[in-house]
Amino acid sequence: xxxxxxxxxxxxxxxxxxxxxxxxxxxxxxxxxxxxxxxxxxxxxxxxxxxxxxxxxxxxxxxxxxxxxxxxxxxxxxxxxxxxxxxxxxxxxxxxxxxxxxxxxxxxxxxxxxxxxxxxxxxxxxxxxxxxxxxxxxxxxxxxxxxxxxxxxxxxxxxxxxxxxxxxxxxxxxxxxxxxxxxxxxxxxxxxxxxxxxxxxxxxxxxxxxxxxxxxxxxxxxxxxxxxxxxxxxxxxxxxxxxxxxxxxxxxxxxxxx
DNA sequence: ATGTCCGCGCACCGCGGA
Numbered sequence: 001x002x003x004x005x006x007x008x009x010x011x012x013x014x015x016x017x018x019x020x021x022x023x024x025x026x027x028x029x030x031x032x033x034x035x036x037x038x039x040x041x042x043x044x045x046x047x048x049x050x051x052x053x054x055x056x057x058x059x060x061x062x063x064x065x066x067x068x069x070x071x072x073x074x075x076x077x078x079x080x081x082x083x084x085x086x087x088x089x090x091x092x093x094x095x096x097x098x099x100x101x102x103x104x105x106x107x108x109x110x111x112x113x114x115x116x117x118x119x120x121x122x123x124x125x126x127x128x129x130x131x132x133x134x135x136x137x138x139x140x141x142x143x144x145x146x147x148x149x150x151x152x153x154x155x156x157x158x159x160x161x162x163x164x165x166x167x168x169x170x171x172x173x174x175x176x177x178x179x180x181x182x183x184x185x186x187x188x189x190x191x192x193x194x195x196x197x198x199x200x201x202x203x204x205x206x207x208x209x210x211x212x213x214x215x216x217x218x219x220x221x222x223x224x225x226x227x228x229x230x231x232x233x234x235x236x237x238x239x240x241x242x243x244x245x246x247x248x249x250x251x252x253x254x255x256x257x258x
Numbered sequence: 259a260t261g262t263c264c265g266c267g268c269a270c271c272g273c274g275g276a
Contacts, residue, residue, distance in 0.1 A: 009276085010264050034276090036265060061265055062275075109276060149276095203276085205261035247263075247276080 001071070001098065001255045003029045004236075005218055007106070007147040007201075007248035010036040011064070014246055015043055021239045022050050027252060028071045029097050031104035032056075033147045035064025035090075042066065059090035065106050065146070071098045081127045082134075091124070101135065105146035110167030118167050121149070125176040133183055135223070142223040144185070147248065149217055150177045152187065155197065156216035168217060180221070188220035188253045192233045200235055201248045209240055218251045229256040 199214025
């Protein structure tokens with residue numbers, strides 16, 4: 001079973017690229033982030049024609065997450081994090097797909113830092129960590145994937161010294177991510193590729209993709225019972241090179257069938 | 259500081275967000 005995550009940076013502007021990528025790579029399950037579309041503008045029909053049933057949590061202009069599947073419609077478990085009721089941003093969607101619990105997240109960017117946006121990011125990470133802990137306690141097979149907006153280590157940025165003040169790499173952010181991993185989650189990409197330079201995001205400026213000036217900020221966190229089922233993991237860099245591409249590349253893992 | 263792309267609206271450019 002192949003599961004992918006893709007920050008599309010606007011699903012309306014990205015539809016052609018998204019459909020091409022689905023057609024060429026055929027993932028079973030896909031988590032999307034940054035739909036930048038209200039609930040009623042989600043292209044459910046075009047995706048259905050491509051073979052994918054979907055659930056989504058839209059929002060006008062910003063954010064927005066979706067879970068697509070061609071192995072049975074995702075059974076929604078929740079939208080939004082528990083205990084985060086005053087959060088009106090569409091950033092978390094969770095569903096059961098093919099026996100797996102899939103959490104699709106778009107963690108706040110947090111810039112400029114310090115400031116209220118950074119505080120919001122750290123609060124969101126606290127709520128997320130609490131929820132992640134309760135999911136682990138269930139002993140179910142769980143995947144938490146999406147755009148974490150976290151550069152975990154120096155290996156994950158092309159010039160880490162340029163990012164030390166940035167909300168994606170500040171000590172508080174990294175510490176929060178480390179604490180999350182310490183609960184028992186496995187960072188799938190790093191587990192299979194411990195020393196490799198792997199980037200999932202390249203900004204649109206200064207030919208960042210052409211210079212391989214990227215960041216690794218889209219992650220797969222696996223519950224302990226899935227760790228030994230992980231067969232492969234990678235980044236579809238090709239899709240980042242296409243005309244009208246997102247600033248993120250799709251990231252994927254392959255799990256041994258349960 | 260720069261750069262680029264997306265969606266929005268006091269809309270055909272300028273702005274916030276990333």
